[in-house]
Amino acid sequence: MEQSIKEAIAEIEKRHADGYENPYRLGLHSYDKLGHFERGSLVVLGGESGHGKSMLSLNMAHKWLKKGLRVVYFSFEKNLEIEERIEKIEDRLEEMESEKH
Secondary structure, three states, rough: OOHHHHHHHHHHHHHHEEEEEEEOOOOOOOHHHHOOOOOOOOOOOOOOOOOOHHHHHHHHHHHHHHHOOOOOOOOOHHHHHHHHHHHHHHHHHHHHHHHHO
């Protein structure tokens, strides 16, 4: 396990040294620096109910889709709940854009 950790750290450092830029960034510098999300990876979010897993994952998916990246989203929530959350995200993004101008 120790060797795997060393190899992973070496890979991350190499990517940053070579100017690698992961397209699946979150916009959170300390998190993005680690480069957790990679093309072709499967990410599973878990935690207590109501702690923002869906909102976080939908925000990530929305951001990546707007950049033209491909995203597959699976959820055990009802489709209507997901649609309502996506609408809230889009509404909030529009509000933020109008506040800039």
